[in-house]
Amino acid sequence: MTSEKITAETRTEFGKGAARRIRRQNKIPAVVYGHGADAIHVTLPGHETMMALKHHGQNALLELSIDGKTQLALTKQVQVDHIHRVIEHIDFVAVKAGEKVTVSIQVLTVGEAGPDSLVTLEHSELSVEAEATHVPESIEVSVEGVQAGTIITAAEVTLPKGVTLLTDPDAAVVNVAAAPTAAQVEAELESAEAEAGIVHEESQADADEAAAEAAEAE
Structure with missing residues (x-):
């Protein structure tokens, strides 16, 4: 996983009114938690940040430049106004290179299952532990040629090197069932x-x- 470099501005105004003023300037209010330090409240450039999240997914790693200092920040929660289609607020956790983090990774199915089958994703995400700078954007599960009646469990999912499964290994991830007539x-x-x-x-x-x-x- 590569990190996006973004310049952040520290902020001292809080509350809904301050957040609205920030968003009117096409910027995004955010906060960085972690490592026993006080939370850092920042303002991020709207378009640049939105594109970074779009390209790197729910666990996007940003390299924030805050008052001349660089801080690696892993995206933890993004609040979105789905009506106006804008990001309202972002929570980050401060991380260091080589540090292990627990994250949820999106599961994607690839390939075409056997004839007369119906593929159902029972778990859309898997909980894993990985290095903060090597968090996979998604995990692919191949169903190519898999016959109806097959269940793929979490233990059977191939994870990238250095990624440890935390989800119950016996949990059903993909169910390939017979398609209904x-x-x-x-x-x-x-x-x-x-x-x-x-x-x-x-x-x-x-x-x-x-x-x-x-x-x-x-």
Whole structure:
């Protein structure tokens, strides 16, 4: 994992009003915790920071320049306003090169499973321990050619060198099941509609067809 270099400004104003003023300047309020030191409250350039998070994912490592000093900071929590599509606040944890950290890594499936199968991701993330400067952006699980009825557990997932699994090794990560038939899908839909009390009015065409079938039966 490479770190993005970003110049941060220390801030002394806090609260919702101060945060709104910062965001109006296309900047992002943030705080850096860790290593027994006082939390450092900073302001980050909006576009530059947003692109860094977009490129490096939920565990983006930033090299913050704060008052002339460099601090490695691992992204821990990003608060987003999904209506206005802007980052409202970021929490970082201060880290050092070579230091071990516990993070959650996104799981991605790659490849095409065997015929008539349905791939379900039971765990979208795995908890792992890794060096702060070598946290993988994601973990890929290959389902290429995997047959229906197969369950891939956390212990069977191949992790990058130096990464230790913390999630229960027996936890199901990927479930490759038999794909339902059209009849099964229709039956499940009818059952769900019946439970919800949904009643479909019979169309005139259906009524005419039923009457014709009844007449033929007589």
